[in-house]
Amino acid sequence: xxxxxxxxxxxxxSLDEACKYFKSLGIEMVEIGCGGYPGSSHAxxxxxxxxxxxxxxxxxxxxGHGLEISALSCHANPVHPxxxxxxxxxxxxxxxxLLAEKLGICQINTFSGCxxxxxxxxxxxxxxxxxxxxxxxxxxWQWNEVLIPYWKELVSFARSRGVNKIALEMHPGFxxxxxxxxxxxxxxxxxxIGANFDPSHLIWQxxxxxxxxxxxxxxxxxxxxxxxxxxxxxxxxxxxxDVKPYADELNRSWFFRSVxxxxxxxxxxxxxxxxxxxxxxxxxxxxxxxxxxxxxxGLSKAVDFLKDVLITExxxxxxxx
Numbered sequence: 001x002x003x004x005x006x007x008x009x010x011x012x013x014s015l016d017e018a019c020k021y022f023k024s025l026g027i028e029m030v031e032i033g034c035g036g037y038p039g040s041s042h043a044x045x046x047x048x049x050x051x052x053x054x055x056x057x058x059x060x061x062x063x064g065h066g067l068e069i070s071a072l073s074c075h076a077n078p079v080h081p082x083x084x085x086x087x088x089x090x091x092x093x094x095x096x097x098l099l100a101e102k103l104g105i106c107q108i109n110t111f112s113g114c115x116x117x118x119x120x121x122x123x124x125x126x127x128x129x130x131x132x133x134x135x136x137x138x139x140x141w142q143w144n145e146v147l148i149p150y151w152k153e154l155v156s157f158a159r160s161r162g163v164n165k166i167a168l169e170m171h172p173g174f175x176x177x178x179x180x181x182x183x184x185x186x187x188x189x190x191x192x193i194g195a196n197f198d199p200s201h202l203i204w205q206x207x208x209x210x211x212x213x214x215x216x217x218x219x220x221x222x223x224x225x226x227x228x229x230x231x232x233x234x235x236x237x238x239x240x241x242d243v244k245p246y247a248d249e250l251n252r253s254w255f256f257r258s259v260x261x262x263x264x265x266x267x268x269x270x271x272x273x274x275x276x277x278x279x280x281x282x283x284x285x286x287x288x289x290x291x292x293x294x295x296x297x298g299l300s301k302a303v304d305f306l307k308d309v310l311i312t313e314x315x316x317x318x319x320x321x
Contacts, residue, residue: 001272001310003303004029004070004285006224009295011041015058018042019065025303029070029283030062031109031222034099035092036076043072045095048102055102070283071196071222072096073109075169078154079146080124081116089113093154097163107165108158109196109222112176112185115146126173128241143184147175151189159192167196167221178205179212186219198224198287199271203262204240204254210274217278225306226287227262230254246291256289258298260305268309276311284310 005027010018022030032043048055062069074096076089096108114124117138127139158166168176168185176182186193197220199209213220230240235253242253249255259268272284284306288298 001275001281001284001312002028002068002070003306003310004031004283005299006031006033006038006073006285006287007042008033008038008073009286009288009299011039015042016061016065019062019067023065023067025300026307027067027286027303029068029285031070031073031283031285034072034074034096034108036074036089036110038073038075043099045092045099049095049098059103069103069105070285071107071109071167072100072103072105073196075109075111077111077113077124077174079113079115079150079175081119081121082123086113090154094157097158097161100163101161104162106163107167107221108163109167109169111171111174112147112151112168112181114174115142124173126175126177142175143188147185148188151185151193155189155192164192165194165221166192167194169196169198169201169224171198171201172205178202178207179215182216183219191219194219194221196222196224198226200224200226200228200256200262200287200289203228204230206240209271213271213274213278213280220275220278220280222282223275223280223284224287225259225284225302226289227257227259227268228254229257229262249291255291258288258290258293258302258305259286259309260301261290261292265305265309268305272309272311276315 005022007018007030034040034043034045074092076092078089078093080086093110100108114126117125127135130136170177170182176185182195195216202209231253238253240253244252286302290298
């Protein structure tokens with residue numbers, strides 16, 4: 001496994017400055033935002049696809065710092081009921097696929113998206129319970145009429161461009177938010193659909209990351225190193241569905257933490273060991289969204305923590321028997 005980072009953390013720096021900083025910390029791989037919610041401060045697909053000199057400069061900058069690109073990320077909602085929002089999300093994903101082709105990268109990271117409740121809806125509608133019965137009917141419509149057809153066509157487009165891994169981040173608010181929904185879309189669309197596995201989004205839903213890792217197996221394409229702290233007292237009173245601002249840490253049921261500050265070393269060593277057991281040997285990409293720490297401190301602490309947790313060498317033969 002290789003230590004990585006989601007570069008949007010340092011979108012205030014140029015790509016060259018960010019890569020220099022990441023390399024100084026011992027980071028080996030970079031996950032680069034290319035549009036959608038992460039923005040495109042370090043890689044604008046439209047610009048790079050239309051100007052070969054800029055594309056070559058981009059490649060030289062990353063390689064010049066001795067870094068590899070783990071994935072291009074374009075988290076968006078391409079099935080948003082607002083047609084303009086959906087078109088923008090779809091374009092971000094397709095442009096990212098085209099850029100991945102140019103860079104010789106076979107993988108992108110994104111969201112599944114979430115449709116509305118009808119063709120005339122204004123906002124996405126994330127269904128979280130089966131009753132009243134209209135919720136079940138709505139869920140069936142979203143999957144069968146919108147989500148599955150969209151991703152079948154998108155996967156076909158990606159495959160034609162040499163991109164055969166579309167890693168969806170399981171995130172509440174989107175149709176793919178847990179293990180079951182990820183595998184449901186994968187079964188309906190094809191093996192090109194997999195997971196950008198982020199434990200932080202699973203922890204606050206009450207899921208066990210190790211159990212999810214074992215269930216997903218080779219459907220894990222990419223990994224985000226981000227933690228969550230559950231506040232047992234606030235959760236005991238209000239449950240885990242929490243719409244208070246992220247900055248209201250004292251009153252929230254949970255909030256994102258740098259790895260090691262939500263759960264300890266043993267917890268993370270178990271996660272890393274189980275990733276190895278299911279055959280994952282790729283990027284462990286730090287996504288820093290800890291509201292109690294600055295960008296620099298949160299990243300540096302995550303790097304130091306993970307250096308002691310990651311398994312980086314091949315295990316070799318079992319020599320003691």
